[in-house]
Structure formats: structure tokens, C-alpha cells
Amino acid sequence: MAEPDHHPAEPNKSVDDMSIKGEEPPPEYIVKDTKFGSIESSPPLGPFPVVDVSVFSESSSSSNQDLEQELAKLRSSLSSAGGCFQAIGHGISNSLLDKIREVAIEFFSLPMEEKQKYARAVNEAQGYGSDRVVSEKQVLDWSHRLSLRVFPDDKRRLNLWPQIPQDFSEILNEYATKIKIVTEILFKAIAKSLNLEENSFLNQFGERSLMQTRFNFYPPCLRPDLVHGVKPHTDRSGITILLQDKEVEGLQIVVDGKWYRVPVIPHALVVNLGDQMQVYLCAIAIFVTWCLINIMSNGIYRSPMHRVVTNTKKLRISVASFIEPDPDNEIGPVERLIDEQRPRVYRNVKNYGVINYECYQKGLVALETVQV
Ligand SMILES: O=C(O)CCC(=O)C(=O)O
């Protein structure tokens, strides 16, 4: 039966099936528009600093000098140098990081029939499958995802949490709980790096902030030069904490208009800001100019443009956790910070996640569409 007009067709072949059979990517996967730069598997390694976040934790006994040094790295990485850093000293054990990757691979290796039990329904965000199709022109990405809401925990849709491997739910719960703690430490550190009150972001995100964890699977592709694992986008979140594959590279980030590879550091977490933080910080950055000399000289903290490329030989997985405020809250620059000298840059928006997703799937820059 034909799909109704308002649902552009979902892909009829699965990428893992095409990958196993060694099929060339069909036309709907082939990238034609190179507005964001052509696909290169090996651009230079990027200038993404490694930040020891243990110095930010309340129980830390590190010296003031160490704290200032890590805060300086945070500032430079989130403003000019690509909007991303790799966090070590985050307090999550190597064995838990390995376990979450293992259960991801075990799930992905199950027969399609089993995985389909957790299939994403058309027009829903959670579940297993390819990305939702929102436009006839959408170029499809060479990846599958399993997306699950993990917080607030009363909002979990447990029927979409895999039963095989058996310990999947337990490990995800343990991992997500630890990531939440890391996020709280980072929110406080970011506030500190801007000379803001420590709880500024925690208060804005609130007790019931959302956390969505997405397992990304990128099967090998015969023609990595023609497809994206994930097309160029900025994250819709406030902040994203990404566990990369332990061995296989693929993530690239734009710095000053050029693509750079993000190196694999097996037990580090890649941290980047998302659009919702950029909107919020935009107003704050103007408000607190006097204490931001070094940030203002580099622009404000940004949500970086990134993409994933595939390769011919190895499956790549990653586990991304997106933290954002309640979608029913209207977000936007804080009203009292806007006046004639400090004009509004972004309009207020509700449910920004939907705007972000539909824009990037159509090849647009999401934040540009909410500028005034
Ligand atoms: O797989 C990765 O390294 C990044 C994935 C990503 O950008 C995303 O899920 O938003």
C-alpha cells in the first residue's frame, strides 16, 4: 500500500542487510549536496583538548592551579576551538564503558526479527531503526539507531528496552545514572568557566530535564566516499556526552570552516554543547561581557557542526546521551537580558528538538531558522 502523502517513504532496505550482502548504496543514500564540504575519510586530527574533569568534582583535592588550568581548557574548547573536548577523570569505570559497548554490539548482532520487536513506530523518536523521514528530499544516512528516553525515569518506555542481551536494561540504567552525575559536574564547571553562579544551568534544565540515550550503529559500507553515517548537524540538546567506539574512528567536527577528525581515546567521553545551550548562553555571554574578556574575543560558546563517516571494513558503534530541558518549556534568551544595546538574536521557541531534526534532515542549519 502506498504511504499517505504526509509520511514521506521510510527506507525499504536495511543498511545492515545491504552491508552484509556487500551491496552498493542505493541512490537515496548518496550525498549530492556538498554545501557542508565533501566527504573525506581522513581530514586532519582536530584540536580537541583532553580535560580532566575530576578536578571539578566536589570531593576533589586538586590545587587551584589545576582547577584553573582545566577551566581554561574548557573555555577555549567550547568557544573557539571546535566546541568540543574529551573528558577523562569522569568517574565512570572502564569496565562499565566496555560493558555498555558490549551490550550495544550484542543487541545489534541479533537477527533483524528480534531487533524489530523494538522497532521505532513511524513518526516516533524512540525505538530501533533508521532515522525518521521528514522530507521527500531527505538523503538517508548509513546507520541504524536505538533511541531510548532514560530520564526522567518515570518516562521510560520499557517495552522498547531490549530483553536480549539480558543485562541490557541494568547496564543502561547504571550507565545513564553515572552520565547524569557527570553532566551535573560539567554544568557546574561550565557555569564556573563563565563566572556564573554554579547552579545557573542546573536550574535552567531543572529536576526533570530529559536524557535520551542513542546507540548508533554504522555498518561497513562499500562506498564510504558517497554516504554519511550521520549527515552534518548540530545537536538539539543542551549538552551531549558521547562514548565513541573503542577502536573505529568516524566522527568529524567543523573548526573554522574545515572538517577535523575526533581521535579515539578509548575511555574518554566526547563532550559538546547543543543548540539549546547556545541559545541560552548567547544572552548570558552578552550580559556578562565584563567578566568574559577571553570568551568574547573568541565568540561565544557554540554547538559544533559534526558528522559521521563510514568505512569499508569495520562496524562502528557509539553511545550518545543528549540532555535537554523539558520540551514544553519555552526556551530562548532570558528576557531581562534583552534591550536596545543587547538585541535579541534568537526568537523564543517551544519544542526545539523537532525544529532541529527537521532542519538538519533537509540540509539546513537549525539555529539559523530561529534567528530574528
Ligand atoms: O557516532 C558519533 O560519533 C556521533 C553521533 C551523533 O552525532 C549523534 O548521534 O548526534
Ligand SMILES: [Fe+2]
Ligand atoms: Fe550529533
